[in-house]
Amino acid sequence: MPHTRLVEDKGGQNWISIKKDKFIFPGGGTQFIHGADQYLNQISQMVPEISFGHRVRVALDIGCGVASFGAFLLQRNVTTLSIAPKDVHENQIEFALERGVPAMVAVFATHRLLYPSQAFDLIHCSRCRINWTRDDEILLLEVNRMLRAGGYFVWAAQPVYKHEEILQEQWKEMEDLTARICWELVKKEGYIAIWRKPLNNSCYLNRDTGVLPLLCNSNDNSDNVWYVDLRACITQLPVNGYGSNVSTWPxxxxxxxxxxxxxxxxxxxxxxxxxxxxxxxxxxxxxxxxxxxxxxxxxxxxxxxxxxxxxxxxxxxxxxxxxxxxxxxxxxxxxxxxxxxxxxxxxxxxxxxxx
Ligand SMILES: C[S@@+](CC[C@H](N)C(=O)[O-])C[C@H]1O[C@@H](n2cnc3c(N)ncnc32)[C@H](O)[C@@H]1O
The missing domain is CATH 3.40.50 (Rossmann fold)
Structure with missing residues (x-):
C-alpha cells in the first residue's frame, strides 16, 4: 500500500489509520484528537452566532492535514476549502481529495492566495504552523483580506493555552496585532480563540495616528490576486457595504x-x-x-x-x-x-x- 507515512507519523493524533487494505480517517487532528465533531460543537457553543450552515457557509481551513475539519463541516452544510502545502506531511491534499473533501495545495508565503477579498465567512487555523506576527504581519493581513466583513477567525494553538514564557509572549503579540487591525476577541476558551472582523472601516479610521499596519491605498484592487506580492497594509472594506450583508444559506x-x-x-x-x-x-x-x-x-x-x-x-x-x-x-x-x-x-x- 503506497503512502503510509502519515499513518505512522500521525496515527497517535487520529488523522489516519489502516484497516486491512484500506485507509480509515477517524476524524482526529493535532489539536482535536477526540474528533472534529466534538471540536465543532465546542466552537458553536463558544460563539452561537457562528451558526454553521446558516450564517457561516464558506470556510477556509489553513494547514488542513487530511481535512477532517472540512469533512465534518460538510454534514453541517458548510463548504470548507482545505489548503496546505506539499511539505513533510506528504500526500495530505491527495488524501483529502480522495475522501471527497474540497482541498487544494496552497501556501501562506509571499504572494496573495488565489481567492478574492471577503471570500470566507470563517477562517480556521489549528496548529497550522504559521507565525502570524512576523514579517511585518503580512500573513495575518492576508487572512484579513480574504475574511468577510463580520467574519470569524478561529485559532487553536499552543500560545492560546500554554503557560511557558515564550508562548505567553506569542499570545501577547497576537492580542496586540489583532487589536491594531480592529478584530474583536469574541471568546477565548481552553485552547481556542475566536476573533471577529469589523463590519465597516470606522474602527480603522478611528485608530491613533502612527498605528501600524497602515491602511492599503484605496485604489488597491483587493480582488486582484494573480502574482500579487503580499503587502503590510490593511485592506479597506467597500464604503458601500458590499460583501457585509449577504443573505443566509441557502x-x-x-x-x-x-x-x-x-x-x-x-x-x-x-x-x-x-x-x-x-x-x-x-x-x-x-x-x-x-x-x-x-x-x-x-x-x-x-x-x-x-x-x-x-x-x-x-x-x-x-x-x-x-x-x-x-x-x-x-x-x-x-x-x-x-x-x-x-x-x-x-x-x-x-x-x-x-x-
Ligand atoms: C501540525 S499540522 C496540523 C494539521 C491540522 N490543522 C490539525 O489540526 O490536525 C500543520 C499543518 O500546517 C500546514 N502548514 C505549514 N506551514 C504552512 C503554510 N505556510 N501555509 C499553509 N499551511 C501550512 C502543514 O502542511 C500541515 O497541514
Missing amino acids: ARLHDPPDRLQSIEMNAYISRKEIFRAESKYWNEIIDSYVRAFHWKDLKLRNVMDMRAGLGGFAAALHDLQIDCWVMNVVPVSGFNTLPVIYDRGLIGVMHDWYR
Whole structure:
C-alpha cells in the first residue's frame, strides 16, 4: 500500500489509520484528537452566532492535514476549502481529495492566495504552523483580506493555552496585532480563540495616528490576486457595504449579491437578469443530463468547472441534488467573477490555463 507515512507519523493524533487494505480517517487532528465533531460543537457553543450552515457557509481551513475539519463541516452544510502545502506531511491534499473533501495545495508565503477579498465567512487555523506576527504581519493581513466583513477567525494553538514564557509572549503579540487591525476577541476558551472582523472601516479610521499596519491605498484592487506580492497594509472594506450583508444559506445561492454590480463585465442588460438567465440555462442543461445521461448514478463527487462564470453550473448541481462539490475556476484572462461565486456560498479559484 503506497503512502503510509502519515499513518505512522500521525496515527497517535487520529488523522489516519489502516484497516486491512484500506485507509480509515477517524476524524482526529493535532489539536482535536477526540474528533472534529466534538471540536465543532465546542466552537458553536463558544460563539452561537457562528451558526454553521446558516450564517457561516464558506470556510477556509489553513494547514488542513487530511481535512477532517472540512469533512465534518460538510454534514453541517458548510463548504470548507482545505489548503496546505506539499511539505513533510506528504500526500495530505491527495488524501483529502480522495475522501471527497474540497482541498487544494496552497501556501501562506509571499504572494496573495488565489481567492478574492471577503471570500470566507470563517477562517480556521489549528496548529497550522504559521507565525502570524512576523514579517511585518503580512500573513495575518492576508487572512484579513480574504475574511468577510463580520467574519470569524478561529485559532487553536499552543500560545492560546500554554503557560511557558515564550508562548505567553506569542499570545501577547497576537492580542496586540489583532487589536491594531480592529478584530474583536469574541471568546477565548481552553485552547481556542475566536476573533471577529469589523463590519465597516470606522474602527480603522478611528485608530491613533502612527498605528501600524497602515491602511492599503484605496485604489488597491483587493480582488486582484494573480502574482500579487503580499503587502503590510490593511485592506479597506467597500464604503458601500458590499460583501457585509449577504443573505443566509441557502437563500444566498440564488439571491443576486451586491458585488455583482462591481464586477467589470460587458453587460448590456441588467446584471441581475444575466445572473438569473445563467442559472436558468444551467438548471435546464443539468436537468436534461440527469434524465438523459443518468448523472445521479455517476457518483460524481469532486467536480471542476473550468470556466465558472457566475457559478450557475455549480448552483444547478446543488439544486438538482447531485451530491458533489465544485471547484469554480475563473480564468485570469476573463472577468473576475469570483466575489460573486463566494457571495453565493460556493468556492472557487483564479487560474491561468496556459501555465
Ligand atoms: C501540525 S499540522 C496540523 C494539521 C491540522 N490543522 C490539525 O489540526 O490536525 C500543520 C499543518 O500546517 C500546514 N502548514 C505549514 N506551514 C504552512 C503554510 N505556510 N501555509 C499553509 N499551511 C501550512 C502543514 O502542511 C500541515 O497541514
